[in-house]
Amino acid sequence: MHFQYSSAEHQAESAMSGMWLFLAQEILFFGALVFVWVYCCYQHPAGFRLATQHANLLIGSINTAVLLTSSFTFTAGLLAIERGEPRRLIQACFATIGLGVVFLLLKGVEWFKDVGDGLVPGAHFSLTGPDSGGAQIFYVFYYVATVLHALHMIIGIGLVLWIAWRARRGDFSRAWSTPVEVVGLYWSFVDVVWLTLYPLIYLAAL
Amino acid sequence: MSGWPPLLVAWIGLLVLLALELGSALLLHLPATASLFGMAQAAIVVIAFMRIRRGSPLMHIFGAAGLFWLIVLLALGNLDPLTRTDLIVQTTGNPR
Amino acid sequence: MSVTVDTPRVSYLTEENTIGSWLLTTDHKRIALLYFASITGFFFLGGIAAALMRINLLTPTGAIVSHEMYNRLFTMHGVVMVWFFLVPAIPVTLGNFIVPLMLGARDLAFPKLNLVSWYLFMTGGLFATYSLFAGGLDTGWTFYTPLSTDYTKGHVVAVAIGIFISGFSSIATGVNFIVSIHRLRAPGMGWYRMPLMLWSLYATSVIYVLATPVLAMTLILLGFETVFHVGIFDQRLGGDPLLFQHLFWFYSHPAVYIMILPGFGVMSEVLTTFSQKGIFGYKFIAWSSVAIAVISFFVWGHHMFVAGTSVYSAITFSLLSFMVSVPSAIKVFNWLGTLHKGYIKFDAPMLYALGFLGLFTIGGLTGLFVAALGADVHLTQTYFVVAHFHYIMVGGMVSAFFAGLHYWWPKITGRLYPEMWARAAAFLIFFGFNLTFFPQFILGYLGMPRRYAAYPPEFQVLNVLSSAGSTILAVAYLMPVFYLGYSLRHGARSPSNPWHATGLEWKTQSPPRTENFPIIPIVTEPPYNYPRPEDRTRAA
Numbered sequence: 001m002h003f004q005y006s007s008a009e010h011q012a013e014s015a016m017s018g019m020w021l022f023l024a025q026e027i028l029f030f031g032a033l034v035f036v037w038v039y040c041c042y043q044h045p046a047g048f049r050l051a052t053q054h055a056n057l058l059i060g061s062i063n064t065a066v067l068l069t070s071s072f073t074f075t076a077g078l079l080a081i082e083r084g085e086p087r088r089l090i091q092a093c094f095a096t097i098g099l100g101v102v103f104l105l106l107k108g109v110e111w112f113k114d115v116g117d118g119l120v121p122g123a124h125f126s127l128t129g130p131d132s133g134g135a136q137i138f139y140v141f142y143y144v145a146t147v148l149h150a151l152h153m154i155i156g157i158g159l160v161l162w163i164a165w166r167a168r169r170g171d172f173s174r175a176w177s178t179p180v181e182v183v184g185l186y187w188s189f190v191d192v193v194w195l196t197l198y199p200l201i202y203l204a205a206l
Numbered sequence: 207m208s209g210w211p212p213l214l215v216a217w218i219g220l221l222v223l224l225a226l227e228l229g230s231a232l233l234l235h236l237p238a239t240a241s242l243f244g245m246a247q248a249a250i251v252v253i254a255f256m257r258i259r260r261g262s263p264l265m266h267i268f269g270a271a272g273l274f275w276l277i278v279l280l281a282l283g284n285l286d287p288l289t290r291t292d293l294i295v296q297t298t299g300n301p302r
Numbered sequence: 303m304s305v306t307v308d309t310p311r312v313s314y315l316t317e318e319n320t321i322g323s324w325l326l327t328t329d330h331k332r333i334a335l336l337y338f339a340s341i342t343g344f345f346f347l348g349g350i351a352a353a354l355m356r357i358n359l360l361t362p363t364g365a366i367v368s369h370e371m372y373n374r375l376f377t378m379h380g381v382v383m384v385w386f387f388l389v390p391a392i393p394v395t396l397g398n399f400i401v402p403l404m405l406g407a408r409d410l411a412f413p414k415l416n417l418v419s420w421y422l423f424m425t426g427g428l429f430a431t432y433s434l435f436a437g438g439l440d441t442g443w444t445f446y447t448p449l450s451t452d453y454t455k456g457h458v459v460a461v462a463i464g465i466f467i468s469g470f471s472s473i474a475t476g477v478n479f480i481v482s483i484h485r486l487r488a489p490g491m492g493w494y495r496m497p498l499m500l501w502s503l504y505a506t507s508v509i510y511v512l513a514t515p516v517l518a519m520t521l522i523l524l525g526f527e528t529v530f531h532v533g534i535f536d537q538r539l540g541g542d543p544l545l546f547q548h549l550f551w552f553y554s555h556p557a558v559y560i561m562i563l564p565g566f567g568v569m570s571e572v573l574t575t576f577s578q579k580g581i582f583g584y585k586f587i588a589w590s591s592v593a594i595a596v597i598s599f600f601v602w603g604h605h606m607f608v609a610g611t612s613v614y615s616a617i618t619f620s621l622l623s624f625m626v627s628v629p630s631a632i633k634v635f636n637w638l639g640t641l642h643k644g645y646i647k648f649d650a651p652m653l654y655a656l657g658f659l660g661l662f663t664i665g666g667l668t669g670l671f672v673a674a675l676g677a678d679v680h681l682t683q684t685y686f687v688v689a690h691f692h693y694i695m696v697g698g699m700v701s702a703f704f705a706g707l708h709y710w711w712p713k714i715t716g717r718l719y720p721e722m723w724a725r726a727a728a729f730l731i732f733f734g735f736n737l738t739f740f741p742q743f744i745l746g747y748l749g750m751p752r753r754y755a756a757y758p759p760e761f762q763v764l765n766v767l768s769s770a771g772s773t774i775l776a777v778a779y780l781m782p783v784f785y786l787g788y789s790l791r792h793g794a795r796s797p798s799n800p801w802h803a804t805g806l807e808w809k810t811q812s813p814p815r816t817e818n819f820p821i822i823p824i825v826t827e828p829p830y831n832y833p834r835p836e837d838r839t840r841a842a
Contacts, residue, residue, distance in 0.1 A: 002409065002413065003408050003409070003817060004402070004407050004408040004409040004410070004411070004413075004486055005486075010485070013262060013485070014411050014481055014485040014486075016261065016262075016265060017262065017264050017265055017268065017481050017484065017485065018411065018412060018477055018481045020261070020264075020265040020268040020269055021268045021477050021480055021481060021511060022473075022477055023268075023269070023272065024268045024269060024271050024272030024275075024511065024512065025272070025473055025477070025511050025512065025514070025515050026272075026515065027272035027273065027275075027276050028272060028275055028276060028279070028512050028513070028515040028516050029515035029516070029518060029519055030519075031275075031276040031279055031280070031515075031516070032279065032515070032516045032519035032520065032549060032552075033519060034276075034280065035279050035280055035283050035284070035548075035549070036523070036534060036545065036549075038280060038284055039283065039284060039287055039542070039545055039548075040534060040541070040542075040545070042284070042287055042288065043287060043540070043542060044540060047540070057228075061224065061228060064224055065221060065224060068217065068220045068221065068224070068247075068251075069217065071251060071255045072213065072214075072216070072217040072220075072255070074255075075213055075254070075255045075257075076210070076213060079209065079210065079213065121530070121532040121533075121539075122530065122531070122532045132539075133538070133539035133540035133541075134539070134540060136532060136539045137533075137534050137536075137539055137540070137541055140523075140526065140527075140532065140533050140534050141534060143526075144522060144523060144526060148522070184255070184256070185256050188251050188252075188255040188256045189256070191251055191255070192248045192251050192252065195244050195247045195248045195251065196241075196244055196245075196248060198244060199227065199240035199241045199243065199244040200241070202240075203227065203228075203231040203237050203240035204231075204237050204238060204240045204241050205237065206231055206232075206235075206237035264484055264485075271508070271512065272512070275512045275599060278599050278600065279516065279552060282600060282602075282603070282618075282619075283548050283552065285603075285612070285614065285615045285618060286544070286548065286603065286606075286611040286612050286615035287542070287612075288612075289612040289613075289614040289615060290610075290611065290612040290615075291612065291613070
């Protein structure tokens with residue numbers, strides 16, 4: 001416990017508050033991308049439609065389900081440690097990491113296919129015609145959004161690994177599991193970001 | 207909300223909403239509703255997985271502030287493109 | 303509690319003095335000093351660029367540097383001064399030092415995060431500075447597309463990365479302050495018992511946390527477009543350069559209030575102390591800080607009146623911009639009310655603060671001119687705008703920074719500064735500043751555009767006046783370096799409360815111990831609890 005806190009609980013709730021405030025910051029970070037999407041979609045409805053038709057809906061949807069499940073498993077781990085079962089927490093962490101890795105691998109396959117289909121903005125963009133410009137703007141949004149989300153996933157996987165390692169060391173107990181809760185907030189928030197991006201990328205402009 | 211059953215219900219609910227999201231966009235041809243389903247899913251995650259109802263008022267304020275400022279960005283920012291008058295530029299008199 | 307002055311004491315400065323103990327410290331007071339050193343460096347770097355510009359403008363064709371070099375100079379001046387001096391300045395130095403002391407806490411809520419924020423700041427700062435020297439940048443600090451993405455040969459991406467990284471140091475500081483103010487107030491310190499400095503730093507932090515991420519995303523999109531030569535702002539694809547301006551100003555207008563709000567906080571502290579009188583209209587000043595933080599997000603469109611945004615958007619943003627001046631005016635009137643019938647002492651911090659009052663008022667009022675749609679068409683992109691925001695940022699914010707620096711100097715260092723030198727510097731800054739920037743109002747009104755290396759000969763007299771003022775200003779800004787540096791070794795030892803001020807920071811020794819307070823204080827009285835004037839007369 002740091003010496004500026006009066007009790008462990010005082011510190012724990014401050015840490016949780018800090019994480020929520022950080023997430024408020026993240027809302028605005030990804031919110032700027034949502035703003036970009038709305039702004040450009042209004043100016044290029046046909047281009048966005050064309051581009052959305054070429055997005056990989058199958059992989060995107062599977063990934064959504066995978067990510068939802070990973071949030072579920074991590075929260076289950078949190079419940080386990082709150083009942084005093086660190087082994088269950090470790091299992092939940094590895095399930096979460098596994099699902100996170102699956103998400104990233106599928107994402108990689110999707111990017112690979114996109115590039116193979118020539119969906120790279122620039123001189124060799126494969127969607128031609130009058131709506132090509134709008135479609136390229138969409139794909140700029142697509143790559144920036146998905147890469148940034150994937151970076152958040154990678155950081156999240158690192159954090160969950162750290163939780164698993166600390167749980168193995170026996171740091172957490174029924175009485176104290178603040179870091180688990182804080183990391184859970186982050187992981188679920190990354191999930192929320194994806195739930196916002198998913199309709200924007202694959203469905204809303206159809 | 208605590209314990210396993212609500213968590214499981216939330217997870218199944220999320221998957222059902224995902225199916226409905228896909229269905230409404232592809233079968234009913236209402237793609238614009240997809241974002242509404244997305245928001246509903248996000249709300250479930252925030253309630254069930256991030257356990258916002260157990261959070262202190264301070265955490266609620268922080269979350270609400272993020273949302274409020276997002277709405278400001280979207281609303282005031284889109285005011286310009288939504289109300290802009292496009293002027294057609296004459297391209298014929300271009301000196302070579 | 304009173305501490306005798308001349309006994310040798312243990313303090314946060316004497317605790318342990320290895321390089322490692324400073325570079326890896328999590329003590330908010332030491333981190334504040336690390337920030338002081340960095341900020342001072344950036345201030346003089348930006349200042350040198352400004353001085354070179356002013357020398358160049360002595361003659362209509364440019365006295366010393368080429369036009370390309372001039373473009374790089376004003377870009378460097380803008381980038382360094384905005385992101386590496388003004389935005390962090392008061393919060394990370396004075397704020398870092400004083401927030402836990404004012405709260406009656408032992409440290410900020412997240413001390414390690416505080417240290418990380420300094421490293422982020424230094425990484426970003428050195429990265430940006432190196433790029434500015436290694437190849438320069440000539441887009442202005444605003445990076446407008448498509449100039450920045452397609453035409454300039456400068457290091458756009460490298461500078462953008464530097465700003466991006468240092469942005470996260472702002473976010474870290476903001477999170478730290480907000481959580482600390484919510485969670486670490488001493489027993490008995492309700493919201494309305496907090497010094498107003500804390501209210502204004504809280505409001506600043508709200509902007510740090512909620513505006514900076516949008517800048518971060520903007521810089522990512524800008525970098526993407528610059529590297530790949532394709533992006534969402536690209537007109538060849540039908541993209542909209544105005545979208546960049548919307549995103550950029552969504553951060554950068556609130557950032558103006560990041561720069562000035564902490565200054566407001568210093569004002570409330572200094573004016574009450576040196577008139578030995580309670581603040582007038584505490585709640586109005588407190589809530590006007592919050593109001594400014596909120597409304598500042600509603601006004602960014604006023605930077606784009608002539609850029610081709612819609613008429614409806616322009617009218618809306620114009621009206622909202624007028625609104626933001628109301629809480630600022632409330633503050634000024636309340637400060638004047640505070641001075642009324644006070645026991646005013648003209649010590650150096652007070653002189654700086656009074657300078658702030660005058661300069662900020664001029665800067666604020668001319669802001670109304672440019673917020674008005676019709677007047678802005680004439681004034682935009684002229685020296686009138688340059689003068690307007692320098693009155694706020696340099697005349698206002700830098701004066702407030704010096705006011706606060708002198709005010710808390712005895713607490714930070716445990717030494718008193720030479721009073722007469724400090725007063726002289728305060729006078730010189732006020733005089734030099736006005737001589738530098740008042741002619742620029744006239745120049746702008748007459749139509750001289752900003753950001754040009756050359757100008758028509760009829761503008762020369764006013765430009766020479768402005769350059770002359772800037773030399774006075776430069777000397778005045780250098781003076782504190784010498785006399786404050788001198789006082790570090792030779793200044794008289796300061797008692798714990800040299801100004802007879804209220805506030806918890808004055809109730810502990812100067813300089814404080816690492817843990818700030820031997821025992822956590824309990825707050826039993828409102829802030830600024832000075833004797834009322836009528837009680838004084840009765841006692842006399």
